[in-house]
Amino acid sequence: MLLLRRANTGWHDGCWSLPAGAHEGGETLEQAAVRELREETGLNVQERNLTLVHLLHCRAGDNGDEWLGAFFVAESWTGSPMLGEPGKHDRIGWHALSELPAPLIAYVRQGMEQGLQGTSFSAFGW
Numbered sequence: 001m002l003l004l005r006r007a008n009t010g011w012h013d014g015c016w017s018l019p020a021g022a023h024e025g026g027e028t029l030e031q032a033a034v035r036e037l038r039e040e041t042g043l044n045v046q047e048r049n050l051t052l053v054h055l056l057h058c059r060a061g062d063n064g065d066e067w068l069g070a071f072f073v074a075e076s077w078t079g080s081p082m083l084g085e086p087g088k089h090d091r092i093g094w095h096a097l098s099e100l101p102a103p104l105i106a107y108v109r110q111g112m113e114q115g116l117q118g119t120s121f122s123a124f125g126w
Helices: 029-041 106-116
Strands: 002-006 050-059 066-074 089-094 121-124
Touching: 002 029, 029 050, 029 066, 050 106, 066 106, 106 121
Parallel strands: 050 121
Antiparallel strands: 002 089, 050 066
16 A cells, blocks of 8 residues: 655644545546545556545544545556655655554545455444
């Protein structure tokens, strides 16, 4: 798993997470995933190489806000990982599922584990 460690944001700094971000509207979920991966890691993936593996309904925002998280697996990509947003992350690296770094944001761990186990939906923070 390619993970980034958050830094200098005031939100979960020091915690590891997947490349992720907000859907900006006017784009499909796949387009948003492609964009966020490129912005945060420098990697390029084509939409057809993404597979949706999990949908997470989360209520864990700072104000108890709820949102949906879509977890995708990329089977192929081009480029080499780099810190594309050094103002938000201070480390990037590949990690085996059996050796995930700590601390890992809890809802990210849940979405990853559930998706890779074949569970298409879960809820967090309810």
